[in-house]
Amino acid sequence: MKKVAIAVIGAGASGLMAAISAAQILAKEKRPGQVLVLEAGKKPGRKLLATGNGRCNLTNQQAGDWLHYHGDREQAKSVLQACPPALLRRRFQEMGLWTREESEGRVYPRGEQAAAVVQLLLMQGRRWQIEILCESPVESLRQNGRDWVLTCPGQEPVLASRVILACGSPAAPHLGGSSAGLALLQTAGIDINGQVQPFRPGLVPVRVSGQRMTALKGMRCKGDVSLLADGEGIARESGEIQFTEEALSGICLFQLSHLVSEWETMGTVNGKRKKALTLSVDLLPDIKEEMILSYLMRRCRTYPKEPAEELLAGVMNLRVGQEVVRSVLGKEAAQPVGNRKLPLPEIAHRCKHFCFTVEGTASWKQAQVACGGLRLAQAHVPSMELKRAPGLYATGEIWNINGDCGGFNLHWAFATGWLAGEAAARSLCPRRKKERN
Ligand SMILES: Cc1cc2nc3c(=O)[nH]c(=O)nc-3n(C[C@H](O)[C@H](O)[C@H](O)COP(=O)(O)OP(=O)(O)OC[C@H]3O[C@@H](n4cnc5c(N)ncnc54)[C@H](O)[C@@H]3O)c2cc1C
Structure with missing residues (x-):
């Protein structure tokens, strides 16, 4: 069995960000090479490449304002406070991605290419020794003591101390959209009955x-x-x-x-x-x-x-x-x-x-996001850890939050990814956990 500290399911916007923030903390604790990302598709960041008509509207200057979101938006406030747009832009800047504000507060990479965003995220991944396995659709997730076992068809199972579920939503199935995240919670035996608003097409x-x-x-x-x-x-x-x-x-x-x-x-x-x-x-x-x-x-x-x-x-x-x-x-x-x-x-x-x-x-094919999803009351915010499953975190569109058009959805994905990765890594580093407290 392959053993890692943190397994991230999904190499989309929130999964890549979660992996980077976790790996960065673990590397500083002299635990490099402990983050694994499992991606169902052939390449990481497929949906990300299509965002903003190929330009990637990655956040919005107004993205810290909960009124731009729908669903369980009141509970989302602490996420938006913990990772406001200025901080997210600074994090991208630290990675080497310069951003520019356009009309209505929309923020794009200076080079106006979504491909540059994916490129920088992958460069960060290599820098912090993150392993990304593509064509690895996780089909089951189960708890094993305090750890988690993940299985992908035809592959050696993975044992992880922490898992970050970053599978997105059914929006744009041709770009990897699916309801796999909710299905995996069920395979893990986590009771989400009555805790899910039905997924439905949004920004469509x-x-x-x-x-x-x-x-x-x-x-x-x-x-x-x-x-x-x-x-x-x-x-x-x-x-x-x-x-x-x-x-x-x-x-x-x-x-x-x-x-x-x-x-x-x-x-x-x-x-x-x-x-x-x-x-x-x-x-x-x-x-x-x-x-x-x-x-x-x-x-x-x-x-x-x-x-x-x-x-x-x-x-x-x-x-x-x-x-x-x-x-x-x-x-x-x-x-x-x-x-x-x-x-x-x-x-x-x-x-x-x-x-x-x-x-x-x-149809879903034309939808940019999903409305609905897992109720945010199921998470400790802003760490995004599931209340019913310690050690399991969830990010991005799986949550019952969807934003307006204009960079709000990627902001939510990046912010929850960043916060979950950070929280998962800190929980494995007692000294850093104390620092945070
Ligand atoms: C055409 C289009 C344009 C958009 N433009 C913008 C924009 O400009 N600005 C903006 O803010 N938002 C935009 N969005 C929305 C934004 O892309 C999403 O909100 C964001 O990508 C969600 O991030 P996520 O990490 O939750 O999911 P995703 O980015 O969808 O990532 C989920 C990943 O998980 C993988 N996966 C799923 N199941 C499994 C499994 N079982 N095992 C392993 N991997 C799995 C998928 O293949 C996928 O790569 C756009 C969306 C579309 C479709």
Whole structure:
């Protein structure tokens, strides 16, 4: 049996960070080469490489503010206090990764490459003699006295004094996403019944119904998007909206998607039962409805021979404008304006309230994160050690915490990874444990 001080399951954002912080402490205690990372995929950091469109939005200047998170966010406060963004940036700086702040507090590596983040994490790993075994999916975890035994198919079992579970969530399965973390807790006989919020897709496009989507497919425009639950506005975001065949996408939709996935899975929004959700898009947020109306009246006088569906040409995306008019006039939109008495107030109103019936979220494949997961009350925070399983720590997305778009999720992954690695290593070094106390 292979023996190590600390085994980390998963070489993603939180697992690599956990391994580094643990190995650094152990090396200073003259215990180098005692951290092993087991990764199911062919390479470490696969999801990390895809983050921020390949640029890796690794934290946010606002990431210390718990209001940017959802789920058990009140319990997450001590993690965010123990590892605020400035500290995380300093840790990266110490590793040799320079970072730069962009709009809305988003922080990226200076070289704008996610590959550089992975590279630096792996260089740190080599520096602190961390062993990373790829193509090693851990299939079972069980307690053996005060130690833990991990098994991977076809490999020698591993005996570890401490285990850090950093398996992530089912989001983006093509990049290694899975629910393996929860399954491993079950193999270890840890009772998590009633302690898990069902995983559901987060930061994901919102699926809507209606034939209109075929016409809008591929279009982009800017606007304000409101989410209505049973007709009542519950959240609003601004930004670019992208139309696909069956969904509305873009960062502003991602930000609303955690509410949609709660409704789709549990029938509630913010804990309150709701029957139907609607997205209402204000396509001209900076223009009052009366102004749009007087503009439409002028347009009818100027271009009476043009089809009514071109009334909004020049005002917004051409195809989107046509669909707005068609949503009011139907087939008659293709007829010239002529002397008809068109329902112009209704068209003006539709520009400010272009509505879509919500069906749910897009699939896990398109999700950047998972909402739901293990309740944070199950952990000692900020060490991330499981209350029911001393010596077992969990990091990253397995927890019932998901952040807004903009670097908050990687912040959570890196912060919990760092803190768990540190706590696990310190618990094995009596002198350092005392120092911490
Ligand atoms: C396309 C995309 C873009 C994103 N962009 C951003 C961004 O710019 N900023 C941001 O803050 N967040 C972003 N995110 C979210 C962010 O990537 C995640 O929140 C973060 O990676 C979660 O870290 P983690 O360590 O919990 O899990 P992961 O990074 O998913 O790592 C888990 C690892 O565990 C491995 N594993 C799973 N099961 C086992 C097993 N049984 N044995 C061994 N290994 C196992 C997996 O293969 C994987 O490598 C993005 C996500 C996606 C999909």
